Amino acid sequence: MDLEYGERYEDFRQEVRAFLEKNKPGEDSIEASGTRREWLADWLGLQIEHGYWARTIPKEYGGYGAQPDLLETVIMDEEFNRAAVNRGMSSQGPSMLVPTLLEHGTEEQKKRWIAPTMRSEIMWCQGYSEPGSGSDLASLQTSAREDGDDFLISGQKIWTSTADKSEMIFILVRTEPDAAKHAGISYILLPMDTPGIEVQPLRTMSGDLGDNSFNQVFFTDVRVPQANVVGKRGEGWRIANTTLKHERNSLNANSEGTILKLIRLMERETSNGVSAMANPVFRDRLMKLQARSMAMKFHAMRMLTCSLKDESPGVAGLITKLRNCQLNFDISSLAIDVMGELGALYDHTEYERDRGYWQSHSFFSLGLIIGGGTAQIQKNIISERGLGLPREPKPAKG
Numbered sequence: 001m002d003l004e005y006g007e008r009y010e011d012f013r014q015e016v017r018a019f020l021e022k023n024k025p026g027e028d029s030i031e032a033s034g035t036r037r038e039w040l041a042d043w044l045g046l047q048i049e050h051g052y053w054a055r056t057i058p059k060e061y062g063g064y065g066a067q068p069d070l071l072e073t074v075i076m077d078e079e080f081n082r083a084a085v086n087r088g089m090s091s092q093g094p095s096m097l098v099p100t101l102l103e104h105g106t107e108e109q110k111k112r113w114i115a116p117t118m119r120s121e122i123m124w125c126q127g128y129s130e131p132g133s134g135s136d137l138a139s140l141q142t143s144a145r146e147d148g149d150d151f152l153i154s155g156q157k158i159w160t161s162t163a164d165k166s167e168m169i170f171i172l173v174r175t176e177p178d179a180a181k182h183a184g185i186s187y188i189l190l191p192m193d194t195p196g197i198e199v200q201p202l203r204t205m206s207g208d209l210g211d212n213s214f215n216q217v218f219f220t221d222v223r224v225p226q227a228n229v230v231g232k233r234g235e236g237w238r239i240a241n242t243t244l245k246h247e248r249n250s251l252n253a254n255s256e257g258t259i260l261k262l263i264r265l266m267e268r269e270t271s272n273g274v275s276a277m278a279n280p281v282f283r284d285r286l287m288k289l290q291a292r293s294m295a296m297k298f299h300a301m302r303m304l305t306c307s308l309k310d311e312s313p314g315v316a317g318l319i320t321k322l323r324n325c326q327l328n329f330d331i332s333s334l335a336i337d338v339m340g341e342l343g344a345l346y347d348h349t350e351y352e353r354d355r356g357y358w359q360s361h362s363f364f365s366l367g368l369i370i371g372g373g374t375a376q377i378q379k380n381i382i383s384e385r386g387l388g389l390p391r392e393p394k395p396a397k398g
């Protein structure tokens with residue numbers, strides 16, 4: 001494996017570094033801009049202008065218009081991580097809907113939705129799961145009845161992250177009730193302020209830690225033009241799988257930065273005057289996590305090499321979400337243990353460490369083991385599609 005990127009890419013790295021040194025947002029930059037959304041719009045606009053956000057999205061859809069170059073993408077991620085600069089937005093619009101529209105949207109849909117989504121002028125939520133349809137998503141029941149040029153949508157979605165804050169939703173509905181399970185589904189875009197939509201927040205164990213809110217959303221005869229279908233009517237399952245592929249890729253948070261943060265915590269925390277770093281049990285756990293983090297880093301490089309050579313990574317591509325999400329949760333679990341009884345504080349107090357980051361990270365990364373397809377489902381996929389093991393028996397009908 002060649003770990004050198006070459007001179008051209010190292011020059012590009014210096015460009016990104018110089019941009020970040022000059023433009024890295026300060027601690028009080030959000031307050032200075034007014035609201036978070038206003039700050040985000042400015043910050044994302046600046047990144048697009050320099051090609052560090054929406055880099056490969058064509059100019060006519062509001063992007064920077066560069067040719068796709070995987071190594072440039074990797075270098076940008078590395079440099080933003082190294083400088084601890086948040087891109088600003090990793091929500092479902094840019095990470096899931098936009099790649100789906102680029103692949104399957106009409107020209108009009110691309111022109112209308114991509115630019116404002118990338119600039120955070122529109123926030124999206126994902127309406128897939130229903131009370132009876134999570135892992136078995138294709139059994140979803142929310143219906144869309146034809147009414148002239150429109151559909152009338154009725155049903156219920158659940159676990160809809162940020163539905164209370166979003167202007168738009170991409171939703172899976174059943175348009176062909178008589179078709180086979182996977183065949184009768186359509187993928188539709190619709191505004192959240194359409195009459196007939198009711199959003200009810202769901203309180204979770206993470207309370208007000210973090211900004212991700214959970215909701216259930218009820219639809220009663222919600223009118224939406226048939227032109228809002230992405231791809232062909234009844235082909236929503238194929239479109240939804242594009243979105244899910246991008247969702248799984250976006251859940252592969254790099255753990256190196258979190259490990260460094262953990263090391264700093266372990267150096268600071270003491271018990272009976274002894275630092276956590278000097279505690280052999282904690283050190284042992286840290287080293288195992290570091291080894292797993294390095295393994296995932298080299299795993300990512302192996303995948304990158306496959307992509308550059310246009311080869312399929314095979315089963316290696318299927319394990320990434322499973323292993324990374326579990327690793328991130330295990331890192332925060334060690335941090336919580338290192339903090340002792342302070343690790344069990346879930347309210348903002350003077351005893352809180354790292355502004356409550358670890359408690360929030362722990363709950364959030366636990367959620368990601370479930371969201372976007374649970375670990376058990378991912379293991380089924382690995383065994384059946386990756387290792388060629390027999391498919392699991394289907395439940396008896398009726």
Ligand SMILES: Cc1cc2nc3c(=O)[nH]c(=O)nc-3n(C[C@H](O)[C@H](O)[C@H](O)COP(=O)(O)OP(=O)(O)OC[C@H]3O[C@@H](n4cnc5c(N)ncnc54)[C@H](O)[C@@H]3O)c2cc1C
Pocket residue numbers: 125126127128129130131132133134135136158159160161162367368370371372373374375376377380
């Ligand atoms: C943080 C987070 C954010 C989310 N955001 C969204 C969102 O924005 N929009 C949205 O639509 N959904 C969202 N979800 C929902 C998520 O997609 C579902 O929770 C997930 O698909 C699992 O479905 P379920 O909760 O109905 O569990 P179920 O499918 O009922 O599963 C329950 C348990 O049974 C196991 N199980 C089920 N079937 C099998 C099988 N065949 N073999 C082995 N084990 C099995 C599962 O692994 C799980 O442990 C989110 C979930 C989380 C945790």
